[in-house]
Amino acid sequence: MGKSPDEMKTAILRNLPAKTGRDAGGWTALIQAAGLTDAKAAARWLKQAHGLGGVTAQVLAAHILGGLYNLGPEQRLDRLYQGREGLRPLGDRLTALALGLGPDVSVNVLTTMISFSAALKFAEAKPAGKGRIDLGLALGHAPLSDPHPAMVAVRTGDPSDRITWRIPLKTADEVTPEVAAWLARAYGHVRPGV
Structure with missing residues (x-):
């Protein structure tokens, strides 16, 4: 059975050091140094400038700058039906x-x-x-x-x-x-x- 979005986020963040050489704190510093404030733009930048995969880049950018992955299931439902x-x-x-x-x-x-x-x-x-x-x-x-x-x-x-x-x-x-x-x-x- 597949992972829930919350389980997926946790696994991606936990595996960052092994897969990318940086933990979430290291990526946060890079995103802040680049002056990025939008999660979509940051995900694009992480893919293009650092070669991260699409899902990893989206989860990491949302974790750092906010977004859907930071919301609980009820909040995601509210957003879906907004x-x-x-x-x-x-x-x-x-x-x-x-x-x-x-x-x-x-x-x-x-x-x-x-x-x-x-x-x-x-x-x-x-x-x-x-x-x-x-x-x-x-x-x-x-x-x-x-x-x-x-x-x-x-x-x-x-x-x-x-x-x-x-x-x-x-x-x-x-x-x-x-x-x-x-x-x-x-x-x-x-x-x-x-």
């Missing part, structure tokens, strides 16, 4: 359904979505503008013989993309037993033989 607060009950309903599928389900609140994982990512709830959440489902790349009437195939062109179908939803009332069954089917898809 300006689209009416979608929160729908997102909460989808999260409750996902958590009810099994004890191995983990929920990660990311910058643009809520990700649901068991052995692998099986679904995501992604606000799409102010009026809807797209429930993305990892159902494999084979055509479905009985898709939900509102289901839309997700075609990114990348065969490694896990999310292959989405159901656009506007309210918690649209989370019908059929939608819940599709979420359960995606959960089962990443747990073959269970």
